Amino acid sequence: xxxxxxxxxxxxxxxxxxxxxxxxxxxxxxxxxxxxxxxxxxxxxxxxxxxxxxxxxxxxxxxxxxxxxxxxxx
Numbered sequence: 001x002x003x004x005x006x007x008x009x010x011x012x013x014x015x016x017x018x019x020x021x022x023x024x025x026x027x028x029x030x031x032x033x034x035x036x037x038x039x040x041x042x043x044x045x046x047x048x049x050x051x052x053x054x055x056x057x058x059x060x061x062x063x064x065x066x067x068x069x070x071x072x073x074x
Contacts (some may be wrong), residue, residue: 016055025055040073
């Protein structure tokens with residue numbers, strides 16, 4: 001956005017196929033991040049979702065995660 005503020009979007013996909021059978025599955029993850037820097041301090045925020053965590057869409061298991069961080073350099 002500018003020298004102090006950055007925004008990014010992440011999209012990941014992991015496919016699983018077993019050699020000894022026909023079992024397969026896909027895990028998908030999506031996240032958006034933002035970071036703001038002021039001198040030696042950075043504030044960052046990330047919000048993401050992972051779908052079909054166990055490689056099975058039938059279980060419907062998903063995880064939502066929000067992270068906030070602050071780092072300072074002296």
